[in-house]
Amino acid sequence: MATAAPEPGEAVEHAGRRAAYLVGGKRLEAGTAAFAEAIAAAHAAHQRPRCLCLVGGVEMYVARLAGLGDGYVVKRMPDTGSHHAPDCTSYEPPPEVSGLGQVLRSAITEDPVTGETTLKLDFAMLKVAGRSKMPTAGSDSDSVASSGTKLSLRGLLHYLWDQAELTRWQPGFAGKRTWGTVRRHLLQAAENKIARGDALRARLFIPEVFAVDQRDAINARRMSQWSQAIAPPGKPQHLMLLIAEVKEIVPARYGFKALVKHVPDQAFALDEKLYRRLGRRFEPALALWGAADDIHMVMIATFSVAAAGIPTIVELSLMPVTRQWLPVEDASEKQLVEKLVGDGRSFIKGLRYNLGAANALASATLTDCEGAAPLLFILPIGVEDDWRYLQVSEPLAPVWLWHPSSEAMPPLPQAACLRTVGACQHADSKRTPKNALLANK
Template identity: 70%
Template sequence: METSVNGVTATPAVYEIGGRRIEIESRGFAEALADAYAAHQRPRCLCQAEGVEMYVARLAGSSGGYIVKRMPDTGSHHAPACPSYEPPAEFSGLGEVLGSAITEDLATGETTLKLDFPLTKMPGRLQVPPLGGQSDSASSSGNKLSLRGLLHYLWDQAELTRWHPGFAGKRTWATVRRHLLLAAANKFTGSGALRTRLYVPEPFSVEARDAINARRLAHWRQAVAAPGKPQQLMLLIGEVKEIVPARYGFKAVVKHVPDQGFMVDERLYRQLGRRFEPELALWGAAKGIHMVMIATFCVATGVPAVVDVSLMPVTQQWLPVEDPFEKQLFDRLVGERRSFVKGLRYDLNAGSEVANAMLTDCEDSTPRLSEVHPGSKGNHGSGQHLQIGDPSVPVWLWDPSSEAMPALPRRQPHQPSTVETPVAFR
């Protein structure tokens, strides 16, 4: 059975719950989840003939609803077209931090995140962490997430790394914001619920300016300095419009927050230019690139001030990119109406092997697409690339320094989901 949402055809997820086959959009689905949770039953996703075991978790807060979630490290067991499909953790930097910096409780559905940057700042104490909490000079130990690692994790969880031609024209900032906030739900750090600390700007509207500003200031109230007490920090994820000199010091101007700049001190401003030179160069030179910023900030004398920051360039489709060649690859994939999942680096350094993407529109396989970097660890002279994970996975290689982009693996027909279903049901 297929349904149509906003003119886009989709195949709903189908589960076996308590011996009964039921679609995610069927009447009684919520009740079936509640019954399965009470009976400690494990639903099975029927995207594969043998089914893939999942589990039911209860939503925190006042909603009291239930969600179906993947069992840890089973995303690759689902069919490539299934909304629950996820590449193997080894395909990206996720494998380095899963189970150590990121741990999930199957009983509650809550995920605990260990961060290598603080969300509090002691009064009078100078804190000068590595910019973004992470340096490309050495690999991460995998025990904690840097700012960049946290941004990559939330981008992955929000499924903003997944692309299908049916998403074209529908992935607006409002969509990005909604998915990020859903992804942050049931995530906890040593400072408490991540969602309470996370600020993702609402789409700006002149007509609703006063109401938007009031909600923003109410959310920021917890980060206002109190004499003699630790300064609580907020997390910002937003699109940067510009980072420029101000009347005093420097400021970051964030889109959808036109009335308020985020102050940046001179030390941080100088570090930005050095640490993120490739990202800033790509942003300045390539057409259609957005710059996403994740930052910790405090509110002193009513003005937000950035404490630490990391930057991530993304395409018009909000797909993260590292260099012009990766952007060229994604432009081609999107232009040829391909379906794929983008691999993220998390806290791996620039020389570590990460697949650029995995195609999800090839029946019974997910070919790995890899752009050859001069500093990566593969044996490129022999035409081979460092194999990650399952050696049976077909690998497509492109060395931009010596060849034009090869033909992509051929698409094979199947019926993938084409609607960005809320992540709470995955």
């Protein structure tokens, strides 16, 4: 896959060993010149490479990424992420243990022939005069379509975060995941995604790393992109999508404004109604952000641009993330993620997409254990029957459970390098089954 040059301030993540594929009858490692030539030829010949993470391989397909220098990339076949080895870069947890399972094939449709993914959105990308949308207080998530047939704003943010592999963590990533890296991966993830008939990438604004000596050039590129959201007289106004780190949301001289990092010269306006609903709807996320100095707050929003160049937010959602840009829902998830990172573990952070808070969600999946990848569940207050709660997901892998309201965090499943060869077992075999690493029946 061809890639663009890194931006100033951007780190480059390395995922360890290179993936190997069977392409045209030859075993090739990703990232080599021979591999790039082989997958280009495979695309032209409509051939399917095989990922060699397991004996016999797992079928893949080649997609052309026109937005990345006419490069090519090997991608998973739809719904096959859990078929790969846990330590493979193509592995993803079973969709039924995250919010992804609810929206696959309905809100998210991937075409292996064209390499394009069509996204169905439940929020507007055209401005409706006099209307600012925000979920009512007490709803589980913003703009949620409970049937899963369309992506809410939060669902779209979670999807892009997953596609950008920003939910993955390995010890080698430490110190390398900067905003420049986050931006680059998100933009690549948006390539070949179609939403409401348009290319998602063209409508997506993610602030580039700000540098004082490049201020004029950065502002010019921003206004060039925003120009498509300025409505000609008498015509509908297209909305842009913003993904950025929030600096603060405060009263302005007139109304309210959101200040985002790396855009020091321009605030985003929002009206009082939206501001008031924001405080009610996202109270837990805002409380976590306010209480922990090492939490970043990521915002996804639709916004319009006035003829004078002033952006106004129409609809938004918020997502707290750790200093490693790993999403967390609450203090318990933050504690778990910090433990995993501190212990040097490799894992994939689970995301809720459109799912409500009452639905079971694997907070993380460990990818450094032998055999099946253990699923880590944090059980909410009030849940007494572990398996009745987890029955929604029907996990096929070992399961670790934690009741943070009534116990300290149980020992985590040991990494392969710390254990003898054999079945993945809990470090403390004398604990009760409630807190042990459980093999689902």
